[in-house]
Amino acid sequence: MRRTKSQSEETRQRILDAAETVFIDIGVSKASLERIAAEAGVTRGAIYWHFANKQELLTAIFARVYDLHVAVLARTFEDAADPLRMVLDWALNVIELFGSDEHTRTVYKIIVTRCEYLSEMREAFTLQRSMHDTMVENFRRAFERAEQAGQLADGWTAATASTTLHCFISGLLDNWLRYDFDTDVATSLRVALQSLMASFGREVAVSARPRNDSHPQLSG
Amino acid sequence: MRRTKSQSEETRQRILDAAETVFIDIGVSKASLERIAAEAGVTRGAIYWHFANKQELLTAIFARVYDLHVAVLARTFEDAADPLRMVLDWALNVIELFGSDEHTRTVYKIIVTRCEYLSEMREAFTLQRSMHDTMVENFRRAFERAEQAGQLADGWTAATASTTLHCFISGLLDNWLRYDFDTDVATSLRVALQSLMASFGREVAVSARPRNDSHPQLSG
DNA sequence: ATATATACCTCCAGTGCTGTATGTAAAGGG
DNA sequence: CCCTTTACATACAGCACTGGAGGTATATAT
Numbered sequence: 001m002r003r004t005k006s007q008s009e010e011t012r013q014r015i016l017d018a019a020e021t022v023f024i025d026i027g028v029s030k031a032s033l034e035r036i037a038a039e040a041g042v043t044r045g046a047i048y049w050h051f052a053n054k055q056e057l058l059t060a061i062f063a064r065v066y067d068l069h070v071a072v073l074a075r076t077f078e079d080a081a082d083p084l085r086m087v088l089d090w091a092l093n094v095i096e097l098f099g100s101d102e103h104t105r106t107v108y109k110i111i112v113t114r115c116e117y118l119s120e121m122r123e124a125f126t127l128q129r130s131m132h133d134t135m136v137e138n139f140r141r142a143f144e145r146a147e148q149a150g151q152l153a154d155g156w157t158a159a160t161a162s163t164t165l166h167c168f169i170s171g172l173l174d175n176w177l178r179y180d181f182d183t184d185v186a187t188s189l190r191v192a193l194q195s196l197m198a199s200f201g202r203e204v205a206v207s208a209r210p211r212n213d214s215h216p217q218l219s220g
Numbered sequence: 221m222r223r224t225k226s227q228s229e230e231t232r233q234r235i236l237d238a239a240e241t242v243f244i245d246i247g248v249s250k251a252s253l254e255r256i257a258a259e260a261g262v263t264r265g266a267i268y269w270h271f272a273n274k275q276e277l278l279t280a281i282f283a284r285v286y287d288l289h290v291a292v293l294a295r296t297f298e299d300a301a302d303p304l305r306m307v308l309d310w311a312l313n314v315i316e317l318f319g320s321d322e323h324t325r326t327v328y329k330i331i332v333t334r335c336e337y338l339s340e341m342r343e344a345f346t347l348q349r350s351m352h353d354t355m356v357e358n359f360r361r362a363f364e365r366a367e368q369a370g371q372l373a374d375g376w377t378a379a380t381a382s383t384t385l386h387c388f389i390s391g392l393l394d395n396w397l398r399y400d401f402d403t404d405v406a407t408s409l410r411v412a413l414q415s416l417m418a419s420f421g422r423e424v425a426v427s428a429r430p431r432n433d434s435h436p437q438l439s440g
Numbered sequence: 441a442t443a444t445a446t447a448c449c450t451c452c453a454g455t456g457c458t459g460t461a462t463g464t465a466a467a468g469g470g
Numbered sequence: 471c472c473c474t475t476t477a478c479a480t481a482c483a484g485c486a487c488t489g490g491a492g493g494t495a496t497a498t499a500t
């Protein structure tokens with residue numbers, strides 16, 4: 001009963017789906033490969049064929065959503081015209097991404113509330129960490145350009161503004177995933193974000209929609 | 221070799237200290253009672269005498285810092301004169317608390333990065349959850365009073381301002397504990413917080429110090 | 441057509457942890 | 471001074487999980 005290459009890939013995806021389900025259900029540490037295998041309709045042998053161990057499974061789960069995020073989010077930062085506008089668009093896209101794609105929400109919920117952040121898991125968290133660092137770095141650069149262009153409102157510096165937005169975004173996602181905000185919480189978060197961004201800038205016009213609102217793969 | 225009552229209490233505290241150490245080191249799920257006992261210089265028998273199981277140990281660890289937090293933080297909210305000022309003082313006290321008390325940082329770091337947020341652990345998280353809810357509720361009330369008093373700047377409502385600050389504080393602590401910010405990160409966070417609060421208000425004077433700056437038990 | 445690599449499954453040995461039951465020696469009350 | 475309770479230590483039973491060895495049948499290359 002050996003499978004073809006495409007069947008094998010299908011099995012791999014089913015295992016990843018099952019792992020997500022079990023991780024969310026009982027947490028990464030308590031999740032046994034036996035239980036994941038049962039959920040996927042295979043045996044532990046299949047899992048060990050595709051993945052070395054539980055940690056590699058976790059890494060693969062993270063990697064599955066990583067590409068999507070990079071594609072959606074990197075696009076925003078290509079446009080260098082108006083830095084504050086760019087940051088706002090980026091953040092709105094993040095909210096849009098988490099609001100519309102349950103897969104993304106599940107994976108990040110696993111990171112935040114269903115696993116322990118230990119050195120042995122470092123490889124699994126490498127992607128997430130690099131995305132976080134990229135976000136911080138992009139914020140810093142954008143606000144520095146805004147500062148040099150004289151766009152920042154009184155009372156704000158590039159440092160304080162980027163720190164504030166960084167913490168705001170982190171806390172937003174953390175609360176969302178940890179405490180199961182309502183699904184339409186995205187709306188109120190959007191409004192709060194726009195108020196925050198407006199207070200950063202001198203006279204930035206606030207619109208209700210991000211400029212890059214074509215996310216065909218997310219509007220499901 | 222039976223101990224006296226005070227010796228027993230000392231043992232209990234040593235077990236809690238050991239549990240904190242082991243939890244931070246290898247995470248709650250991988251931490252065995254055997255290892256914790258060894259760290260405390262007792263056997264598992266002693267742990268089972270004082271606590272029913274690992275979950276109760278975790279609950280006890282949280283409870284140990286809870287009283288301190290309530291004492292320090294509740295005080296700020298007694299003063300109802302200037303709501304925005306009150307909120308600022310409260311937030312500064314939180315930063316001060318986390319900056320000066322390593323014990324607090326350790327326990328919250330365990331919550332954020334060293335354990336899984338599962339229903340079986342619900343009892344352990346009850347305290348933390350109630351503190352979180354209290355924070356959100358206090359923010360909402362304070363900003364509503366500020367709004368009614370016409371203290372909010374243009375572009376902000378009680379809802380958006382409290383949501384924003386709530387996310388900011390959450391993200392601040394989350395990043396601090398998850399990514400091990402430098403110890404003097406507290407300074408930059410204070411500055412960012414003051415800028416944020418300033419932009420909430422119409423013309424609130426920003427001072428560098430909270431009003432209730434007498435924390436004898438924290439300045440160690 | 442044959443050989444080999446693939447994609448699994450089954451079984452087994454070993455480990456580590458939990459919870460409990462039992463032992464014990466001293467504290468503390470009457 | 472005796473009895474009970476306390477504050478542990480020790481010993482035991484049992485489970486759940488991991489990783490690997492070995493099997494098997496089929497896809498795929500030659």
